[in-house]
Amino acid sequence: MSTGARTYPPAHEPLITGDKTLKQITEDVCAPIERRPTWLWWVGFLASFCALLLGIAAVSYQVATGIGTWGLNRTVGWAFDITNFVFWIGIGHAGTLISAILFLFRQKWRTSINRSAEAMTIFAVMCAGVFPLIHMGRPWLAYWVLPYPNYRGPLWVNFRSPLLWDVFAISTYFTISAVFWFLGLVPDLATLRDRATTKIRKFLFGLFSLGWDGSNRTWMRYEMVYLLLAGLATPLVLSVHTIVSFDFATSVIPGWHTTIFPPYFVAGAIFSGFGMVLTLMLVTRKVLRFEDYITIGHIEAMCKIIIATGSIVGLAYGTEFFMAWYSANEYERFVFFNRALGPFAWAYWTMVLCNVITPQLLWFKKIRSNPGIVFVLSLVVNVGMWFERFVIIVTSLHRDYLPSSWADYTPTLVEVSTLVGSFGLFFTCFFLFARFLPMIAMGEVKGVVGYTERRTNVHE
Amino acid sequence: MSRRLFLGFFGSEGDVLGATREAREQGYEIADVYTPYAVHGLDAAMGLRPTRLPWVCFAFGLTGGLLKVWFEFWTTSVSWPLNVGGKPFNSLPAFVPITFEVMVLLAGVSTVVAFFWTCRLFPGKRPMLVDRAVTNDRFVLVLVEDSAGFDVTAVRGLCEKHHAVHTEERVEKPGEELRVWKEAARCRATF
Numbered sequence: 001m002s003t004g005a006r007t008y009p010p011a012h013e014p015l016i017t018g019d020k021t022l023k024q025i026t027e028d029v030c031a032p033i034e035r036r037p038t039w040l041w042w043v044g045f046l047a048s049f050c051a052l053l054l055g056i057a058a059v060s061y062q063v064a065t066g067i068g069t070w071g072l073n074r075t076v077g078w079a080f081d082i083t084n085f086v087f088w089i090g091i092g093h094a095g096t097l098i099s100a101i102l103f104l105f106r107q108k109w110r111t112s113i114n115r116s117a118e119a120m121t122i123f124a125v126m127c128a129g130v131f132p133l134i135h136m137g138r139p140w141l142a143y144w145v146l147p148y149p150n151y152r153g154p155l156w157v158n159f160r161s162p163l164l165w166d167v168f169a170i171s172t173y174f175t176i177s178a179v180f181w182f183l184g185l186v187p188d189l190a191t192l193r194d195r196a197t198t199k200i201r202k203f204l205f206g207l208f209s210l211g212w213d214g215s216n217r218t219w220m221r222y223e224m225v226y227l228l229l230a231g232l233a234t235p236l237v238l239s240v241h242t243i244v245s246f247d248f249a250t251s252v253i254p255g256w257h258t259t260i261f262p263p264y265f266v267a268g269a270i271f272s273g274f275g276m277v278l279t280l281m282l283v284t285r286k287v288l289r290f291e292d293y294i295t296i297g298h299i300e301a302m303c304k305i306i307i308a309t310g311s312i313v314g315l316a317y318g319t320e321f322f323m324a325w326y327s328a329n330e331y332e333r334f335v336f337f338n339r340a341l342g343p344f345a346w347a348y349w350t351m352v353l354c355n356v357i358t359p360q361l362l363w364f365k366k367i368r369s370n371p372g373i374v375f376v377l378s379l380v381v382n383v384g385m386w387f388e389r390f391v392i393i394v395t396s397l398h399r400d401y402l403p404s405s406w407a408d409y410t411p412t413l414v415e416v417s418t419l420v421g422s423f424g425l426f427f428t429c430f431f432l433f434a435r436f437l438p439m440i441a442m443g444e445v446k447g448v449v450g451y452t453e454r455r456t457n458v459h460e
Numbered sequence: 461m462s463r464r465l466f467l468g469f470f471g472s473e474g475d476v477l478g479a480t481r482e483a484r485e486q487g488y489e490i491a492d493v494y495t496p497y498a499v500h501g502l503d504a505a506m507g508l509r510p511t512r513l514p515w516v517c518f519a520f521g522l523t524g525g526l527l528k529v530w531f532e533f534w535t536t537s538v539s540w541p542l543n544v545g546g547k548p549f550n551s552l553p554a555f556v557p558i559t560f561e562v563m564v565l566l567a568g569v570s571t572v573v574a575f576f577w578t579c580r581l582f583p584g585k586r587p588m589l590v591d592r593a594v595t596n597d598r599f600v601l602v603l604v605e606d607s608a609g610f611d612v613t614a615v616r617g618l619c620e621k622h623h624a625v626h627t628e629e630r631v632e633k634p635g636e637e638l639r640v641w642k643e644a645a646r647c648r649a650t651f
Contacts, residue, residue: 190595194592213588216508
């Protein structure tokens with residue numbers, strides 16, 4: 001009744017191809033975890049781990065010696081540190097969008113990628129969190145940002161400061177993302193527990209699956225909690241990056257003090273995040289042979305989101321330029337003149353080429369359906385979005401109101417190593433995740449396979 | 461007090477849905493249905509009452525938000541007022557971002573904790589698996605043989621009508637009961 005070759009009417013293209021049975025889904029997704037890792041995994045993991053070690057060395061040196069090891073000066077007080085912070089937080093937002101927002105919009109295709117995307121969010125937020133920590137003059141006193149009763153008065157934190165809003169926003173975002181991700185993992189960990197052959201796997205999967213038994217009374221509550229968390233995570237995505245944009249928007253310098261920043265940053269975050277999701281998923285589907293789960297349809301859908309958010313970002317660039325001219329404010333006008341034609345023009349035009357011009361290729365279906373080209377484009381988007389944050393921060397700082405304060409900026413080896421180290425941390429975590437945990441949400445994908453069948457049956 | 465249970469094993473969600481609906485219509489007491497994923501429509505088929513978890517979420521979120529606003533007000537206006545950039549001590553608009561974040565944090569975490577609590581999920585719990593394949597591809601309907609009116613042959617026929625892969629009867633061992641939910645009694649047919 002439900003097996004054999006099926007032909008679907010175009011409106012009901014299957015979300016998961018290959019006519020998979022439930023058992024096949026379990027086997028396909030659990031296989032990479034249950035076999036020995038391939039040489040590809042080892043190469044990737046070791047390369048990331050080396051990058052991480054480089055980062056640890058750089059950060060240790062910097063914390064022990066001081067911020068002077070960076071290229072910052074009195075004029076350019078923020079550069080690589082905050083660029084990297086905003087870059088990583090932005091990447092994290094795509095994961096929550098896929099997990100929460102696409103869930104609320106009932107986009108069933110998200111089920112193949114939401115587990116990995118949410119993991120990406122958690123690792124990205126971890127990387128992001130490192131930078132505010134180490135950019136403090138005395139990172140060992142970082143706990144002073146928390147409002148706890150103390151003997152210094154008690155001296156409370158400044159609740160009016162966007163820098164403190166960041167502390168609460170990032171902590172909340174990390175906690176809720178981790179909780180949401182773990183909740184989704186519990187049924188899949190139960191599946192792994194029931195397949196486990198070694199004692200240690202049985203113990204660990206058993207411990208973390210919390211005694212899950214598949215009871216529908218539990219599933220009913222689980223679905224409700226999932227919906228509630230998705231509903232909470234959605235405004236969280238918007239609020240967290242808005243608060244991050246407030247770090248700049250609540251200042252007074254031209255190029256920063258503008259109300260376009262909250263929506264511009266949120267759109268940019270989703271744009272860059274999807275670039276990273278595509279980078280990760282295109283490699284994953286090839287190496288782990290998940291082409292039936294992460295189909296061309298999925299890639300196309302993600303490309304469409306990239307075009308949409310990329311267009312918003314492009315529009316924001318244009319709006320900023322227009323408003324700077326329209327305002328007739330000489331300082332505002334100068335900032336944008338300087339961005340396009342000043343010493344950092346190379347960074348600015350790289351940003352425009354990568355974020356505005358190259359994504360336009362994705363309007364063409366032939367390009368969207370080609371995983372190789374999309375992979376290259378996703379890397380281009382990542383690079384472009386890093387440069388966007390760099391341009392916003394450094395060009396606005398290095399030449400603001402008073403020409404006698406104008407300065408130049410060059411990154412030091414320590415800063416570049418720290419950036420490389422953050423990529424090392426991210427990819428090390430991701431490779432460990434790929435090795436030990438199911439990258440695709442089996443429970444959700446099985447539900448979606450049933451959905452396609454139900455929809456087709458209703459119309460037959 | 462161990463119960464006698466009747467288990468029907470199915471291979472697809474459509475089958476278990478049909479069987480559950482019919483079992484409920486005929487007045488059998490459904491202990492539970494075990495599935496590898498959340499089956500759409502099964503809650504209604506079992507006659508489950510909607511969960512009260514959203515209220516927990518709302519209550520904790522509201523409390524968290526109010527507490528946080530009060531705390532921000534107290535630290536900045538009462539405990540040690542500081543002149544920060546000429547802003548008023550009671551700068552309520554500036555408190556909004558953090559209040560919102562704390563509200564979301566408390567609402568989210570409390571809902572998940574409440575969920576684990578009500579469903580008795582905790583690290584180290586031994587799962588009461590009716591069948592190892594439940595977490596893979598098997599759907600199991602568990603009925604309670606509660607009274608003399610329970611006709612095993614009729615129930616077996618009901619399951620086979622819905623393409624049951626296998627049926628069996630079991631007696632619950634003491635100490636290994638499927639958790640007796642208070643709602644089990646409500647799952648009888650109430651038209």
